[in-house]
Amino acid sequence: MTESKILTRKQAVLRAEQWHSEDKQIVFTNGCFDILHLGHIDYLEKARRFGDKLILGLNTDASVSCIKGPLRPVVNEYARARLMAALAFVDAVTLFDEETPLELIQALKPDILVKGDDYAVADIVGADFVIQNGGRVQTIPLVAGYSTTALIKKIQEAYR
Numbered sequence: 523m524t525e526s527k528i529l530t531r532k533q534a535v536l537r538a539e540q541w542h543s544e545d546k547q548i549v550f551t552n553g554c555f556d557i558l559h560l561g562h563i564d565y566l567e568k569a570r571r572f573g574d575k576l577i578l579g580l581n582t583d584a585s586v587s588c589i590k591g592p593l594r595p596v597v598n599e600y601a602r603a604r605l606m607a608a609l610a611f612v613d614a615v616t617l618f619d620e621e622t623p624l625e626l627i628q629a630l631k632p633d634i635l636v637k638g639d640d641y642a643v644a645d646i647v648g649a650d651f652v653i654q655n656g657g658r659v660q661t662i663p664l665v666a667g668y669s670t671t672a673l674i675k676k677i678q679e680a681y682r
């Protein structure tokens with residue numbers, strides 16, 4: 523079952539240590555992934571190719587509400603985690619409740635930190651830590667026309 527990819531923070535840290543002991547390059551990315559769309563899939567599949575294993579940090583519902591407003595997320599954290607874990611190119615999923623994934627990134631010590639290029643490298647949380655730790659930061663071009671917000675607006679208009 524792909525559900526077994528969903529790890530507690532302690533389990534994710536231990537898994538990362540195990541993969542590093544096997545000389546595997548760990549890619550890390552994070553996000554809310556509320557209403558999964560093509561842009562998410564495209565960027566995650568590309569992110570995985572930067573290394574050997576992809577660990578995904580997923581914002582909890584409380585964290586999403588904090589950064590995207592009280593009406594979000596539309597899809598709860600359990601469903602979002604299951605959807606992300608079902609993706610072949612995602613090797614582990616771990617939820618984080620903080621506003622940012624900084625503590626998680628410091629715990630996992632990934633080799634490559636990835637975000638879509640809607641973020642400038644300088645604005646990516648954890649970038650300084652990963653680079654100082656000998657890793658690198660990559661951004662991936664967005665697939666134009668896809669965002670969760672746009673999807674929500676389209677649905678609202680369709681059912682107004």
Ligand SMILES: Nc1ncnc2c1ncn2[C@@H]1O[C@H](COP(=O)(O)OP(=O)(O)OP(=O)(O)O)[C@@H](O)[C@H]1O
Nearest residue numbers: 553554555556561565637638664665668669670671
């Ligand atoms: N169209 C896209 N193409 C590629 N990557 C994307 C796209 N949209 C978002 N991402 C990336 O997916 C990750 C999760 O972003 P997020 O869940 O905020 O998606 P979103 O569609 O931008 O959501 P929202 O509209 O609620 O802000 C981020 O790293 C972001 O860079």
Ligand SMILES: O=P(O)(O)O[C@@H]1O[C@H]([C@H](O)CO)[C@@H](O)[C@H](O)[C@@H]1O
Nearest residue numbers: 552553554555621622623645646647
């Ligand atoms: O899904 P989003 O909004 O792209 O994900 C956010 O990314 C933030 C990013 O890492 C800032 O550089 C992060 O701080 C926030 O918690 C969301 O994961």
